[in-house]
Amino acid sequence: MSDLRPILLVEDNAKDIELTLAALAKCQLANDIIVTRDGADALDYIYGRGAYAERAPGDPAVVLLDLKLPKVDGLEVLEKLKGDAILRRVPVVMLTSSREERDLVRSYELGVNAFVVKPVDFSAFFEAIQDLGMFWAILNEPPPRGAMG
Numbered sequence: 001m002s003d004l005r006p007i008l009l010v011e012d013n014a015k016d017i018e019l020t021l022a023a024l025a026k027c028q029l030a031n032d033i034i035v036t037r038d039g040a041d042a043l044d045y046i047y048g049r050g051a052y053a054e055r056a057p058g059d060p061a062v063v064l065l066d067l068k069l070p071k072v073d074g075l076e077v078l079e080k081l082k083g084d085a086i087l088r089r090v091p092v093v094m095l096t097s098s099r100e101e102r103d104l105v106r107s108y109e110l111g112v113n114a115f116v117v118k119p120v121d122f123s124a125f126f127e128a129i130q131d132l133g134m135f136w137a138i139l140n141e142p143p144p145r146g147a148m149g
Helices: 014-026 039-047 074-082 101-109 122-139
Strands: 007-010 033-036 062-065 092-096 114-117
Touching (some): 007 014, 014 033, 039 062, 062 074, 062 122, 074 092, 074 101, 092 101, 092 122, 114 122
Parallel strands (some): 007 033, 007 062, 062 092, 092 114
């Protein structure tokens, strides 16, 4: 039985997308990486609506979520997911350049699973993404579907 779920990357910065995809590829993860560039598109993917109405059913293994996004920001996406009885168990990692304490505190208040500040240094960023990918896609054991909520 293959339960290989995709990783959802929600990021609007093209350079960060490129680096994140390269780092995840180096991990040789078999998971598909779905990229959305704003919060509204991410929610459409998660709920299988709009352009994603025909996607295969199932939740992402993890959502790597930027904080500052166009249309719907990362905190709004997080609040929507963690407020949904079915989706609240999907792990969400806030992956942001924000070092503001209020963003950190608010993210945890809304139920984020991890808050990672993007390192400025290229090699540190690459390594952080690899660690995240390996942990959430391979090491983390999610609850069985329907076990919570």
